[in-house]
Amino acid sequence: MKEKSHLLLKEQLCFPIYATSRMVTRLYQPWLDKLGLTYPQYLVMLVLWEEQKLTVSQLCKRLYLNTNTVTPLLKKLRDKGLVAKERSTEDERTVHIELTQKGDKLKSQAEEIPANLVEAIDMPLEELKQMRELMWKFLSKFD
Amino acid sequence: MKEKSHLLLKEQLCFPIYATSRMVTRLYQPWLDKLGLTYPQYLVMLVLWEEQKLTVSQLCKRLYLNTNTVTPLLKKLRDKGLVAKERSTEDERTVHIELTQKGDKLKSQAEEIPANLVEAIDMPLEELKQMRELMWKFLSKFD
DNA sequence: TATGATTATATCGCACACGACAAAAATAAA
DNA sequence: TTTATTTTTGTCGTGTGCGATATAATCATA
Structure with missing residues (x-):
C-alpha cells in the first residue's frame, strides 16, 4: 500500500502563515501610505x-528581528524625523532610540487603523482573537 | 476620561502574524538548506x-503571489534543473511549468520535513491545526 | 478587419530579512 | 593589567515581495 504524502499544501503550516502574513501587509498598505510608513x-x-524609549537590542527582541534589519529601519525613521538616536554615555556600545515630537504626534493619526483593518478583514472578531492568541503562544516559545 | 489606545502591540493582528511567519521560515531553514532550496x-x-504541471498565473494564484515575484523564482528553479518552462502553442502568452525528473525526485527528500517541523515547534498538534484552519479561512476571503 | 481593451508574462526599482562578518566597548580571566 | 571573550551595533551581499511599467498575444466589437 502506497503511503500518503504529507507534503500537500493544505496540510502545511508554512504556507498559510506565509500567505496570510503577506495578505495582511497588503490590507494595511493603504492606511500606512497615509502615514508615509512601510x-x-x-x-x-x-x-x-x-x-517611549529603548535600546536597539531591546527593540530587536520585541520585534523578533535582527539588528541588521532594524538598524536601516531606524535610519529611515530618523530621516523622516520620527525617532532620535543617541549613543549611551554609561555604556557606549548601546544606542537609545526615542520618539521625536513628530513621531509621537503620528500616533493619533494611526489610532483609526486597527478598527478599519478589522472591518476590511471581515472575519468574526472571536476568530481573529483566537488566531492572535495562538500566534502569541507560538512566539512565546522563542523568548 | 482618556480613551485607551488600540495600538498596543499585544492587541494587533499585524505583528504576531508577521513575526510568526518569519519564525516559521527560520525553523524550516536547516532542512531547506539540505535540499538547496530557499x-x-x-x-x-x-x-x-x-x-505536476500548470501555468505561471495558476501558480501565482495558488501561492497568492504576483508574477513579478514568481518569474524570478522559476528562473532560479530552472537554473537548478528542478523545473522546465515551455511557452504554450495554443496561447503563446502563457508559459507552462512542470517538474523535471530531478525536481520530482527531490520530493522524497522533502517528505521528512513536516514531521520534523511539528517536533521543532513543540506545540499541541491540535493548536497547530487550529491555526492552520483559521488562516485558510482567512485566505479564502481573497480567492 | 482594423483597432481598442484585456490578459499573461516579464523587467525594473525600492524596501526589507537575514547570514556572514567587522568594529568598538565592556567584561572576565590569567 | 594584559589578554581573551562577550556584547552591542553596524556593514555588505543575496534573495525575495511588490508597485509601476513594458511587451506581446488574444479578444471584443464596431
Whole structure:
C-alpha cells in the first residue's frame, strides 16, 4: 500500500502563515501610505508608541528581528524625523532610540487603523482573537 | 476620561502574524538548506509536487503571489534543473511549468520535513491545526 | 478587419530579512 | 593589567515581495 504524502499544501503550516502574513501587509498598505510608513516601519513605531524609549537590542527582541534589519529601519525613521538616536554615555556600545515630537504626534493619526483593518478583514472578531492568541503562544516559545 | 489606545502591540493582528511567519521560515531553514532550496522556492515546489504541471498565473494564484515575484523564482528553479518552462502553442502568452525528473525526485527528500517541523515547534498538534484552519479561512476571503 | 481593451508574462526599482562578518566597548580571566 | 571573550551595533551581499511599467498575444466589437 502506497503511503500518503504529507507534503500537500493544505496540510502545511508554512504556507498559510506565509500567505496570510503577506495578505495582511497588503490590507494595511493603504492606511500606512497615509502615514508615509512601510509595514516594518509601522511595527517599529507601534513598539515606540508603547515604550517611549529603548535600546536597539531591546527593540530587536520585541520585534523578533535582527539588528541588521532594524538598524536601516531606524535610519529611515530618523530621516523622516520620527525617532532620535543617541549613543549611551554609561555604556557606549548601546544606542537609545526615542520618539521625536513628530513621531509621537503620528500616533493619533494611526489610532483609526486597527478598527478599519478589522472591518476590511471581515472575519468574526472571536476568530481573529483566537488566531492572535495562538500566534502569541507560538512566539512565546522563542523568548 | 482618556480613551485607551488600540495600538498596543499585544492587541494587533499585524505583528504576531508577521513575526510568526518569519519564525516559521527560520525553523524550516536547516532542512531547506539540505535540499538547496530557499523558503519561497520550497513553496513553489510544494505546489508542483501536487500539480505536476500548470501555468505561471495558476501558480501565482495558488501561492497568492504576483508574477513579478514568481518569474524570478522559476528562473532560479530552472537554473537548478528542478523545473522546465515551455511557452504554450495554443496561447503563446502563457508559459507552462512542470517538474523535471530531478525536481520530482527531490520530493522524497522533502517528505521528512513536516514531521520534523511539528517536533521543532513543540506545540499541541491540535493548536497547530487550529491555526492552520483559521488562516485558510482567512485566505479564502481573497480567492 | 482594423483597432481598442484585456490578459499573461516579464523587467525594473525600492524596501526589507537575514547570514556572514567587522568594529568598538565592556567584561572576565590569567 | 594584559589578554581573551562577550556584547552591542553596524556593514555588505543575496534573495525575495511588490508597485509601476513594458511587451506581446488574444479578444471584443464596431
